[in-house]
Amino acid sequence: MPSANVLSPQEYAALEARLAGFQAGVARSQEVNTTLRQASFVTSSLAQFVADRSGEDVLDDGDTAAFVARLTRAVIASIASASESNAGVLPIATRAMAQAWEDDSSALTPAKLADAFMGNNQLKADNGYQKFPGGVIIQWGRASVAVAGIGTVTYPVAFPSTAFSVIVSAFNSDTTGEGANVISHSRTSFQFVHLSNNSQSAGSIRWFAIGA
Incomplete structure (x- = not known):
């Protein structure tokens, strides 16, 4: 005054x-x-x-x-919350939020970023898969046919839309002249044939698939 x-x-x-x-x-x-x-x-x-x-x-x-x-x-x-247009602060995402890939209002620490690829987004096993943000999924595994003929493999998890590519190879360290081919594939499974000296035979394969 x-x-x-x-x-x-x-x-x-x-x-x-x-x-x-x-x-x-x-x-x-x-x-x-x-x-x-x-x-x-x-x-x-x-x-x-x-x-x-x-x-x-x-x-x-x-x-x-x-x-x-x-x-x-x-x-x-x-304290203002951060956004794409405003500076501010963000809470740390929980593990569940990181793995859901849906939250747009929390921050991912390096540890939470690693968590984001775990849980239901991966299966680390002989027959397993890994999901990635954006929808791409890679899957792998082993299979066999006991007698000459066509084998069928069901993926550990179905591709939501399609399987882009499936690769198979014969797996037998004691035998030469073996091979394997994919006959058909869908978003849930694929069929293969195991070959020995260009003829269908019993045997094992390793496979790899990528899709979304």
Whole structure:
């Protein structure tokens, strides 16, 4: 207020008592008023901030812990959430959120990024699969036919749309002249034939498929 009995900002900045404290004797009312108003101004501003941001009353009841708790809530409420157009903060995604590949409002730490490829998104086994963000899935495994003829393999998990490619190879370290071919494939399975010296035969294969 222009008519307030206080020092000007320049006078207050130069006031020796501001740093050294008031000594014994008579203090000028302007000096004391300025000091009290400064403290009152900052205190009331902080209290108003807490009340506005936390939605709670700020009481002069001497309960420091309660005020600190309200202040903490007020500060948290003032922090903006990050988006593609606004800077801010984001919560850390849970493992379930990371593996669902759907949340767009949480952050992935390196550990959560690793989690994102686990769970139902992978099966680490002889016959297994790995799903990737975007829909691509790779699968692998082994199969065999006990007698000459056509074998059928059902994928560990069906491709939602299609199998792009399926590759098979004969697997027998003791026999030469063996091979294998894919006869047909779908999004759920494929058929193969095992060959020995260009004739259908019993045997084992390893296979690899990619799709989406």
